[in-house]
Amino acid sequence: MGALTGKVVLVTGGGNGIGRDCALIAAAEGAKVVVNDLGGGLKGEDEGSQGPAEKVVQEIRAAGGEAVSNSDSVTNYKAVQGMVEQAMDTFGGLHAVINPAGILRDVMFHKMSEDDWDRVIDVHMRGSFNVARATIELFREQNDGAYMFFTSTSGLLGNIGQANYGAAKMGIAGLSRIIAMEGARNNIRSNCLAPVAWTRMTQSVPIKDEAQAARRAVMAEKIRADQPARFSVAMVSPAAANVSGQIFGASGENIILYSQPRAIETVTKEEGWTVDTILSEAIPKMAPKFFDVQRPAPAPAPAKS
Structure with a gap:
């Protein structure tokens, strides 16, 4: 028996990249899968093709899955309600949602249009x-449900040219956290994942030099879509029933747990702060713990045992 035997899973963005592997792996683990994909391009163009989702469905069926x-x-909210109805009508239930569906409209913020946003x-x-x-x-x-939302290091850590994407991804982290808090009493779990994988989103970033091209070649081999997909499937399985409200990362065979915002310094002035004392006392006391405006380097992988 697989980790998702007897479960029904909705996978959005399931026609390509991480979503595709989520659907295939969920099915291999015994789930009945609703594979959703708009069939559009990376920027949301050419919408409405059933081809990518149906191709994944045919792969699942060819392997003996449903x-x-x-x-x-x-x-479209009504369309998503239709996905739920489709799961209920076709498979008699729905137990988990994996939601990697996404697009990019990368541009520097001072050049970003309202449509890009x-x-x-x-x-x-x-x-x-x-x-x-x-x-x-x-x-x-049904007192049972699991979500895997997708955040990004573009939001958690920042990334130049992705203010729209980063803002949305940070919002998703907050949404996931609150759903986890509110859902705990009804056995509803919610986590989010910041994946690093070689997908069409990764490929869309322009190559600036030979060194970057070489790094891309390594990524294509070692940082694959199936790795974060496998983690996503694991986290919506009943075996992960005690895991909720977390922000994870997956990069190659590295599984990452991210910190979440917590107060790290408080300064108090009983008589009250003035503009002058804020600038002359409070900020200098906090400054040693400020975060640099540049994107931090990734944490080193643990040594192999």
Whole structure:
């Protein structure tokens, strides 16, 4: 028996990249899978093709699994409700949602258009709301449900040219945390994952020099989509019933647990702060613990035993 035997899972963005591997691995672990993919391009263009999702479904069926395709958009709440109804009508239930569906509109913030902002927020932030809101009452009623949302180091750590994407991904981390808090009494779990993998999103970043091209070649071999996908499937399985409210990362065979914002310094002045004393006392006391504006280097991998 697999880790998801007897479970029904909805995978958004399941036609390509990490979503595709999530769907295939979930099915291999015994789940019945609703594979959703709009069939659009990386920037959200050419929408409405059933091809990518249906191709994954055919792979699952060829391997002896059960799956059905859906090509609606996660940005449309009624369409997401339809995905839930499709799961119920086809497989008689729904127990988990894995939500990697996403697009990119990378541009420096001072050049970002309203459309660049709105499209990315709509797919990532609104899409995450839609899949959660459309399923949360069902999960509460059955006292069982699991979410794997997708955040990003572009939000957690920052990334130049991705203000829209980073803002949405930080919002998703907050959404996941609160769903975990509110859902605990009804056995509803929610976690989010910041993946690093060789996908069409990664490939879309321009190559600036030969050194970067060489790093890309290494990524293609060692940082694959199936690695974060495998972790996502594990986390929505019943065996991970005690894991909720966390922010994880997956990069190659490194599984990462991220810290979450907590107060690290408090300064107090009983008589009250003035503008002058804030600048002359409070800020200098806090300054040694300030975070650098540059993106931090990744943590070193542990030594091999």
